Amino acid sequence: MEKVEALLEWATEKGIQHNGILPKHLPGRGVGVIAIRDVKPGEVVLQVPTSTLRSIDTVPKNVRAKLPKDLSVQGLLAADLALDDTDKYNVWNAVCPSLADFASMPLLWPASLQCLLPGVAKKLLSKQQAKLAKDRATVGAAFPDLDQDRYTHGWLLANTRTFYYLSPARRRRKRDDHMVLQPVADLLNHADAGCDVHFGDAAFTVRADRAYAAGDEIFICYGRHGGDFLMVEYGFDMDENRWDEAGLDEMVLSVLDEKSREMLDDRGFLGGYVLDRGQVCYRTQAALRTLCCSEREWSRFVDGMDDGERSQKKVDELLVELLGKYSTSIIGTMEEIDGLQEGEPCQRGLLAARWRHILRLVQGTLDRLRQDLGS
Ligand SMILES: C[S@@+](CC[C@H](N)C(=O)[O-])C[C@H]1O[C@@H](n2cnc3c(N)ncnc32)[C@H](O)[C@@H]1O
DSSP, X not given: OHHHHHHHHHHHHTTOEEOSEEEEEETTTEEEEEESSOBOTTOEEEEEEGGGOBOTTTSOHHHHTTSOTTSOHHHHHHHHHHHOOSSTTHHHHTTSOOSGGGTTSGGGSOHHHHTTSOHHHHHHHHHHHHHXXXXXXXXXXXXXXXXXXXXXXXXXXXHHHEEEOOOGGGTTSOGGGGXXXXXXXXXXXXXXXXXXXEEOSSEEEEEOSSOBOTTOEEEEOOOSOOHHHHHHHHSOOOSSOTTOEEEOHHXXXXXXXXXXXXXXXXXXXXXXXXXESSOBOHHHHHHHHTTTSOHHHHHHHHTTSOOOHHHHHHHHXXXXXXXXXXXXXXHHHHHHHHTOOSSOHHHHHHHHHHHHHHHHHHXXXXXXXXXXHTX
């Protein structure tokens, strides 16, 4: 762990205070941060002065001047990371993942695995691909000699390690312009609940949300993200995630006729169907109800004037039928993944894990519905 020690020495010189914690390699999670003694709830474990951030403001003028103003901040930070040939950030860079370490990101998977992603993840991936292609073309036009892999590496670092910091000087700028990179804090891994974090004008502060024993990993929460988002944006999924959701668009849309689609589109309810650990979303209830009651009754339901009780049994029966079919198709996809040789084991493993988590959500709902229906 010499690199980590060098980073901590460099960080301390820059005024970064770490208290009772240490970065450590953790199986399956790259580098993370662990407690090295018992930590009490509320204790400040890390403080990173805002003077150490890499942001839109620290990109050298010679880089910024060559790039158009409408380039995304992610694209700009990526250009800075890829073009930087000074040794200013060497110690920090040495602890960051290499391009090969990003193998689990679906963006880098072979197309044969990408096409087996769940629908929600596929949509997220296609937006991400378009964003990268746009940034790459813009930066490539200004810096034609820039190596593509170096740019992709910088782009993925910016994608997975930026924080949102509303700096006083830039309050009026658009949301994305507040993305910043910060040393040491960028080593904290994600959990669905984690330490309390606060960005003040002077520093980013991480406080223990609970007691940690020596050896426990210290997490922060990157946001209330479901597994599809975590997989595409960060390259991992979690076995336990209270915010996880399973997308149901393909399954629900496949049974809607033209008339139902029109009714739903008119009221802004076409697509975006999900279920989580507790329930099937209201949008799904509205969509399936178009097939289970009169148009008048449906309008009253979406206007909030009818609780839908009269049509609930029919909706639940339809759901049981659809979720049953969905389970069967997920099991088929998992068997297909199992027989594949394409891509790297970590890629196939993540894809299979994602489907396993979706299947668990779907089957949990199925069990509940069957119990309610007494079937
Ligand atoms: C901000 S960095 C955290 C530090 C990172 N682990 C490293 O090695 O530098 C975010 C990346 O960490 C990994 N990560 C974060 N939380 C994770 C978790 N709960 N399980 C697995 N990987 C995680 C993912 O690769 C993600 O893209």
